[in-house]
Amino acid sequence: MYIYKAAVVGGGNMGGSIAQVITYSGLPVVIKDIKQEFVDSALDKVRSIYQSRVDKGKMSPGEIEPKIALASGTMSYDDFSDVDIVIEAVTEDIKIKKQVFKELDEICPESTILASNTSALSISELASVTKRPEKVVGMHFFNPAHVMKLVEVIPGVQTSDETVMDVMAFSESLRKMAVRVEECPGFLVNRLLMPYLNEAVLALQEAAATASEMDKAMVEFGMPMGPFTLMDMLGLDVCYKVSLIMQDAYGPRMASAYLSEKLYKMGRLGQKSGEGFYDEDGSEKKLSQIVQELQQEKSFSKTEFSPERLLYLMVNEAVLVLQEKITSVADIDIAMMAGTGFPQEIGGPLKYADEIGLDVILDGLNKLTSEFGFRFHPAYMLKKMVAGGLTGKKAGRGFYTH
Ligand SMILES: NC(=O)c1ccc[n+]([C@@H]2O[C@H](COP(=O)([O-])OP(=O)(O)OC[C@H]3O[C@@H](n4cnc5c(N)ncnc54)[C@H](O)[C@@H]3O)[C@@H](O)[C@H]2O)c1
Structure with missing residues (x-):
């Protein structure tokens, strides 16, 4: 036509x-x-x-x-x-x-x-x-x-x-x-991006690291900006509402971090309102106060941060998307590079998984599951591929043929 x-x-x-x-x-x-x-x-x-x-x-x-x-x-x-x-x-x-x-x-x-x-x-x-x-x-x-x-x-x-x-x-x-992209809540890009962003907020409310420390770590990984800078840009109201839609659609494994609701209700909406995760002057003074209060109020225990905590969750969601035949391996990687700025040199979350080794990712997800709970539960397809020896680049086959 x-x-x-x-x-x-x-x-x-x-x-x-x-x-x-x-x-x-x-x-x-x-x-x-x-x-x-x-x-x-x-x-x-x-x-x-x-x-x-x-x-x-x-x-x-x-x-x-x-x-x-x-x-x-x-x-x-x-x-x-x-x-x-x-x-x-x-x-x-x-x-x-x-x-x-x-x-x-x-x-x-x-x-x-x-x-x-x-x-x-x-x-x-x-x-x-x-x-x-x-x-x-x-x-x-x-x-x-x-x-x-x-x-x-x-x-x-x-x-x-x-x-x-x-x-x-x-x-x-x-x-x-x-x-x-076949129809599913969040379609492809938001479905993979939201758990990554939500995990960063969970890590923040558990005082695993500061927002700027985590932003810096993800920029060092190759992202164009860190998760908190991104959420301040997108609008904390938009992110919070989408996180509720994801929670409703995918259940407790995508439960929205409490801090997102708190900042939204405080009117800290990011760039559009002047302050979000970061204060108006770009510092985190007020934020760290809010996190401290939250720690006492909710008695969240302190956890550890690692970039893998965010990235493995994204990889696992990408595998779930594949499992559900929402789209193809190549399209997942292309969309994440074009839609979120996932580093081109790495080539998308599934290329990243092939490079790291699917067995390493599986092992990491199992450890994260015992530490943080079932939201890290590895996708069945990942287990099947590892069991079958498709562990990525080192084996010559993973999501791609090498
Ligand atoms: N903002 C983003 O980052 C983004 C990104 C991708 C997709 N979207 C989607 O794009 C859509 C629009 O988002 P936005 O950010 O541009 O919203 P917006 O609030 O900036 O604009 C919405 C516009 O729709 C107009 N409108 C409302 N009812 C109407 C009607 N009955 N007939 C004609 N116009 C009407 C409003 O007057 C307003 O100008 C939403 O579905 C949103 O989810 C937004």
């Missing part, structure tokens, strides 16, 4: 930059929001992304104007009669999204693909309110959408392969790296 015109519903943080990405590929895009000020700010966002390209000498002022002119704004569905794809990027609320999908289903031509940029809600549930569930799909961009290369394409239970292929091809025409 050719896509000649696109629409974005919801011109917030994500919608504005998704619209810019679409215009950059040369396609017209209409942005719809509920208030004129939001429509205007989305159009301003498109312009400002282009302007920053001009400022960096990447485009000329003459080049950007025709691109900017491809974006238009509206508060009605009048311009939706000839759109080939709609990307919904409204507030993360199932009721609002379902209403939007109902409206889109009534307004758009039968052939229009309805995609959602949801981070955590069910694509199948959104599809269920339409008469075209085969044309409803997840198209999950990462923040900021005009910078991040990855798009997860998520079919719901009734989505057709044709729709998935069309959206993969469309994503690639937007110069994105598209990865097909």
Whole structure:
């Protein structure tokens, strides 16, 4: 299917930059929001992304104007009669999204693909309110959408392969790296990232190390930034809410750290509120006070930190994802490099496991299980591979053939 015109519903943080990405590929895009000020700010966002390209000498002022002119704004569905794809990027609320999908289903031509940029809600549930569930799909961009290369394409239970292929091809025409991910809570990247972030918070509340010590350790490993800097950037409210969704979906092994709730309730939301894990001046004075109080209040016992505590949990989740046939080995590694900045030199969590040795990872997970409990319980597939001698690079075969 050719896509000649696109629409974005919801011109917030994500919608504005998704619209810019679409215009950059040369396609017209209409942005719809509920208030004129939001429509205007989305159009301003498109312009400002282009302007920053001009400022960096990447485009000329003459080049950007025709691109900017491809974006238009509206508060009605009048311009939706000839759109080939709609990307919904409204507030993360199932009721609002379902209403939007109902409206889109009534307004758009039968052939229009309805995609959602949801981070955590069910694509199948959104599809269920339409008469075209085969044309409803997840198209999950990462923040900021005009910078991040990855798009997860998520079919719901009734989505057709044709729709998935069309959206993969469309994503690639937007110069994105598209990865097909079967539907599961957190999809792929957030499902692997959240346990890693949550473990860092657990280690912090158990006074295993300070936030900056752990950030430094993970940067030394090769991550572009440490877990606490990342959470301050993403927003502690967003992280806390996603952690509850993960806890609800996967049960106690993903139980959200108490400190996340505490900081969220204190209004320490990260960069957006000035303070999060780090204080406004970048120090950890208030944080260490909060951790100390928490230690007394909850009598958390002191534990040890190691980068493996975070990384092995991520590897184990990657193996569970493989076991569930959510996606492939190569796509897990590509997505984690493109979506989280997992170090390219290492090559993704499964390449990392092959390098370290699957037997070493299994042994490490068993030790972590006896120390911290069942959240480290090794995936069955990992045990099977080790038992069968597929221990990674040293054996010539692991997740990859070496
Ligand atoms: N922010 C991120 O880091 C991020 C990353 C990936 C995906 N997402 C997902 O993208 C979506 C949007 O997130 P955001 O951060 O841009 O939110 P946002 O709050 O910045 O923007 C949401 C926009 O939707 C508009 N809106 C609400 N109801 C609407 C309706 N009925 N019709 C049209 N517009 C409506 C709001 O006015 C607002 O402008 C969410 O599903 C979110 O989970 C967010």
